[in-house]
Amino acid sequence: MYKSGLQKIPDQGAPGKRVIFRSSIYTKATVILFFCFFMKVLHSCREPEPLDMQYNRITLEMFDNSGHPHYRTPSDTLYSDAVAFQMNLSDSGLYYYQSKTIQTAALLSFEPAYGFSPNISYQPVQLVKDIRVFTVFDMNDTFRAWDDITDSILYAFDYGFGMYQLKENAIKFANGLQHEPSCVLKLFLKSSVHNTRVRLSVEVTLDNGTILSGTTEEYPVIPSNL
DSSP: OOOOSOOOOOOOOOHHHHHHHHHHHHHHHHHHHHHHHHHHHHHHHSOOOOEEEOOOEEEEEEEEOSSSTTOOBOOSSEETTOEEEEEEEEOTTHHHHHHHHHHHHHHHOOSOSSSSOOOOOEEESSOEEEEEEEESSOOSSSOOTTOBOGGGEEEEOTTSTTOOBOHHHHHHHHTSOBSBSEEEEEEEEOSOOOSSEEOEEEEEEETTSOEEEEEOOOEEEEOTTO
8 A cells, every 4th residue: 555755743842832932032132131231331321439548658759849839840959948749648559459440340331421531539538637747857947857847838739729738728638539549749848948958757647546657868958049
C-alpha cells in the first residue's frame, strides 16, 4: 500500500505563546535601557554635592611681592619691604579620592548638561580657628626672634577682589567651599625686615584642637631702596 511521505512534526508549542514570550524579553530590555539612560541624564543635570575634606597638611613658600601686588613671583632673594609667603592647607588623602570620584562620575553620567563643566567642591570638616605667625630671626627693632608677628600680617586669596584682607576674612575663606582639596592663602608682612635674612613660622589651630605648623626656608633679604 502506498504510504504518504508526510511526517508528523513534533508539537513545538503554540505560536502565540512564543510571540508573547519574546515580546516580554524585549519589553524588559527596553525598560532596563531606559532606566540606565534616565539615571545618566539625572546625574548629568545635578550639581555635584560637596565632598568633605580635613585639613591635615600645611606647606609654606616665600615669594617676592615687590612687583604686582598679590602676584606670586618665586625668588631666591626678598626685598626688605616686600616679604610675603604662600600658605597651602590641604587634605593629603583626597587627591587620590578625587581622581576615583571623577572616574566614577564619568561612568554614571553623560557630559554635564551645562554651558560649563561644574567643578567638584570641597567643604572642610574641621574649621580653622586661628592663625599665628612668628619670626624665627630678629626682624627689626620691634620684633625679635620668635616674637609673634601675627598683627603685622595681611592676607589675600582668590575672590578677594584684589584687596588685602584681615585675618578674620582669611579664616572665613579657609572655612568655606573650596574648588580643590586645599586652600591657598597669601600672607604679606606689613613691617620692614631690617635683617639680612628672614624665616617665618606658622601655626594654624583647628576647631578640634589640632595645630598644623610649618616653617619657611631661610631667605636672604636686601634693602628695598637699592
